[in-house]
Amino acid sequence: MPELPEVETTRRGIEPHIEGHTIREVIVREPRLRWPVPDNINQLLSGKTIHHVKRRAKYLLLDTGSGHLIVHLGMSGSLRVLTTDSPPQKHDHIDILLTDGQRLRYTDPRRFGAVLWSEGPLHEHKLLKHLGPEPLDSEFTTQRLYQMSRGRSQPVKTFIMDNKVVAGVGNIYASEALFKAGIRPDRACGKISQARYEQLVESIKATLAKAIEQGGTTLRDFVGGDGKPGYFKQELAVYGRTGQPCLKCGKTIKEIKLGNRSSCYCCHCQR
Template sequence: MPELPEVETTRRGIMPHIVGQTVDSVVVRNPKLRWPVPDNLPELLAGKVIESVSRRAKYLVIKVADGHLLIHLGMSGSLRMVSNNEPVKKHDHVDILFSNGSCLRYHDPRRFGAVLWSEAPVYEHKLIKQLGPEPLSDDFSGSLLYRLSRNKSQAVKTFIMDSHVVVGVGNIYASEALFKAGIRPEKPAGKISKARYERLADCIKTTLAKAIKQGGTTLRDFVGGDGKPGYFKQQLAVYGRAGKPCIRCQSPVTEIRLGNRSTFYCKKCQR
């Protein structure tokens, strides 16, 4: 599943190619995504100039004068810039064609993503307004994690993956950040000190920033806006390394299930 770094990589990849461009037409081949693509999307976008491309959590927000296009990549979605005569593949569901001959193409084999329209301020949208802070913003800190975690018995890994606490800390990056912070993923969130949460918040920030810089994580379904895979997988310390030696102590990396997700950690380095 594309996580925050993959979505941010996509945003940075497509933004220079579409901001300032005029939409010529929109082709919707299959409107049946997680939520239906609006029937009138072609009429809403035709002739509009793209003003900006931003991101909130894992939603891409494409702004025009009178509204916003919200795009979520779901579990297998991708956005790529192609020429308007690029052959269509089986799971190419939506094309936004521009007057300069380029095309922004939405591809999603599992169809669990979304292409939605909103005329209201984007931060008031029902899918966005209840989300927690961005992890790379000043609003996110160890003090916040400490305050929100008091009296919580849930595992710290599922706690930091809760989008109402902080957005964008997906399964891979949660495992990696907890390893860097030396915290066991199954430890109750309410039992962790403020000092350790300060360390964890810093590790979340550095882990995500590094992943963004390197283009996201190479997953089977993910490609960036240029169609190339990410490269952060080469740097993973624990995720997907069950049974392999820990990069710090050489003890075997352990895999468990938390919240129905694979979780990786080192029993010796994390406590």
């Protein structure tokens, strides 16, 4: 599943190709995504210029000045900029044709993503209004995590994956950040000290920043916006390494289930 670094990689990949360009037509081949694509999406977008390509958590936001196209890649979605009239394949559900001849193609084999339109303030949109701060912004602080965790018994991993706490920290990078901070994923978040939360905040920021710099994580279903895969997977310390030796201590990486997700960790390095 594309996580925040993959979405940011996609944003950076498509931005220079579509920003400042005008939409000529929108072709919808399959409207049945997680939520139905608006029936009048072609009428809404035709003639509008894409002024900015932004991101909020795992949502891509195409700002036209009069509204935003909200795109979520779901479990398997991707966006590609094509410079030729390439024939659509089975899972190529939407093409946004630009007046310069380029097209932005949305592909989603599992159809868990979304392509929606919003003319109101983004901070009031139902999908965005409850999101916490961006993990790489200054509003995401040790004090915030520490105070919000007090009195809670839920595992720290599910706590930091809660979008109301911090926006966009998914399974892969939560696992990696907890390893980097030396914290077990199943530790009760309310029992963790402020000093250890300081380590965790630094680890989340460092892990995400490095992943973005290196182009995200290459997963089976993800392709970057420029058609090139990411490279961060080569450096994953615990995610997907169940049964393998820890890169720090050599002990076996273990796996548990938290919130119906696999959580990999080292029982020696993480306490």
